[in-house]
Amino acid sequence: MDNISTEMLFAILGILIILSAYFSGSETGIMSLNRYRLRHLEKQDHQGAKRVSKLLERPDRLIGLILIGNNLVNIAASAIATIIGLRLFGDMGVLIATIALTLVVLIFSEVTPKTLAALYPEKIAFPSSIILSFLLKLLFPFVVAVNWITNGLLLLIGVSSEQRVHHSLSSEELRTVVNDSGAMLPERDQNMLVGILDLEKVTVEDIMIPRNELVGIDINEDWKKIQKQLAQSNHTRVLLYRDNMDDVVGYIHLRDALKLLFKNQFTKTTLIRAIKELYFIPEGTTLNVQLLKFQHAKERLGLVVDEYGDIQGLVTLEDILEEVVGDFTTTMTPTTSEEVNAQPDGSYLVDGSATVRDINKEMAWNFPTSGPKTLNGLIIEYLEDIPEANLSVRIAGYPLEIVDVSDNMIKTVRILPELYVENDKEK
Template identity: 45%
Template sequence: MDDIPLLALLAVLVVLLLVSGFFSMTETALMAANRYRLRHRAEAGDKGAKRVLGLLAQTDRMLGAILLGNNLVNAAAATLVSVITITLVGDDKWALGLGTLAVTFCILVVSEVSPKIVGAAYADRLAPPLAFLLTPLMQLTRPVVGVINLFANGLLSLLRLKPKHYEASPLSREELRSLVLGARHLLPGKHQSILVNLFDLERITVDDVMTPRTAIEAVDLEADWEEIAAQVATSYHTRLPVYRGDLHRIVGILHLKRVVGLQQRELLNRETLEECLAPPYFIPAGTPAFAQLQFFQENRQRLGLVVDEYGEIDGLLTLDDIIEEIVGEFTTSTPAGGNRLVWGEDGSVLVDGSRSLRELNRKLGLDLPLSGPKTLNGLIVEYLQDIPESGVGLKVGGIPIEVVHTQDRSIKTVRLFRPAPREKR
């Protein structure tokens, strides 16, 4: 190499460092590229994305080619620096040592750290063109890489390791939920809320969203006919459970549209009312809400009665109850304003003891515990280990609560106070 000009040697060294940087950037960009975005682009016909996915499907060969080229280039650069050092200052040990330090610094800065930072920062954009350049190199080095991988796989076998082809690991439900929550700048707020509610729907059961037994409006066939007729005429629901004497003795479900014509012709009586009943649909307590949504669809039902292990009625569930868990409250079966939950000017609100804790949390922005009882009455009784008298106050989860009225061994009315805002640390 004595006949080669020094400038030519320096130019070759620069080229080697840049080629080494290409290999480093390629390795980082291909491994850091978003597999899901690449798969989406490939399905849309992007050839570059398809090429990248093809390389990732044979990770051992891809990494073998990259590392082979990178190590060869780095070794050549180190040798060339030694030649340049000898040409300039001779073969003294201190000179060769300084040359080694210099080439190490150049490789780290120019060929390793900088290219990898760029490759990681722009992985999705750089991966397709870099894969295009790497593909022919893989074909050229295929025999050598095959031999290297043979020895590498033999070593891994001795260590009892069985590597698999690299694939994007599937995201768990919680990871997907976090992904949606982190996409605030990409999704409208309402869309994001619906998606998050869909994930949460997997974790709740019908017990969390049903109307409790004490709050069910139903028709008792053993009541006076005038009372039954008035209830049917003034009910704000479209379907009513019908029982005989006791709510646990359900006879059927009455669709009020079926009796409108009979009422107009004055033909409605106990017998004709019973003829209009549809068979009741029962739901086992603890059924996941999402599964029940599918069951409603499969059985063409919109209303069901939740029963415990003894067949006793626990509550009533409608299709609307589940849908509102996904999209939020969109309809009501009570008079305007009769079902509203809003804080008063004094920072308090009166609520029924049978109110669902999930509903209170959603509508009032509270954080009442949901791991135990489902209703406010159950939460207070569990907390106090007793049925309290009127006027008793307590604090649950930082929320002040006052028992306003108790009757028949249950809490009828409760006053909730808006909790003080938590200080940000």
């Protein structure tokens, strides 16, 4: 080293710092790549993506190669910086060289290249993979030897080098990816994808028409009254029962009734013969499971029953599809926006029978959904009593005023979300 000029040592030191920056940036760039985009580019025959994918098949060897190169150049740079320090500053040169090299490596070989690689991983990883692939072949025996030693140490603590990280996403992670897609996906498409993911969390009780709201026709009624009810029905499939809804016998499709009418065979007897058998759904069934069951059974509606066989409500195929694509314009049932009425003072009058989940979805509120399904049930469970009108209560931070109570049910509730926001800011 005595024969090498100080200027030459500075030049070598600069080259080593650049090499250190290369190894640091390459490591961050490759590890920061989006694995799913990488697979997509690989399928598109992108050569850089193919090289990186091959390197990532054995991440232990890739990391070993990068760290070998990085530590080698850093140690060499430290030795050369020490020599330069001794030449320029004598015995104090060791301390000065250590401090100066630490700052230079930290700024130019670590923080700057790694930040750049994290921001533009593809621009860094794909070109650098050419050099890394060459170095891996050149230093393969040395890399394997180092990996063999490190893998042996890992085995001592119960970690196998053959274990691979499977880049699979949970439904919650997929939901985050969809929500963070921004302008890449229209908002409607994002809502549909999130709706599909939500099918496994939502049960039939969350979307069913509750039993007390079911509409049907009593087949023991006068024939003329039955005809009138069929003619005025808002639904193509009509439930038929005897005396009360607890004794449902089936349903009739209006198309079948029209066929009988055109054949001049439209009587109570022929109507009863045309009744279709009902399909029953156990409570607690998730929507993704029920959608498949509807498909396999070739059914479009079913009655939700509890463990005792009692009817809890009605679910249709359209109800499940609306959870994905949103409400159909042809629906005859009231939507949440019709159950939530904005008032001039900023409050909202909400129907007590509105489901908590639909209210949250429509208004972006955060009422708890793990308990009762309706706003009426939520308030009654919270108070543990049927309240009187003009009572105020705060649930999940939202101030509620009970406006109307009748028939042992809360009919109308006033919600003041502005006070919730103010209270949240104070916290």
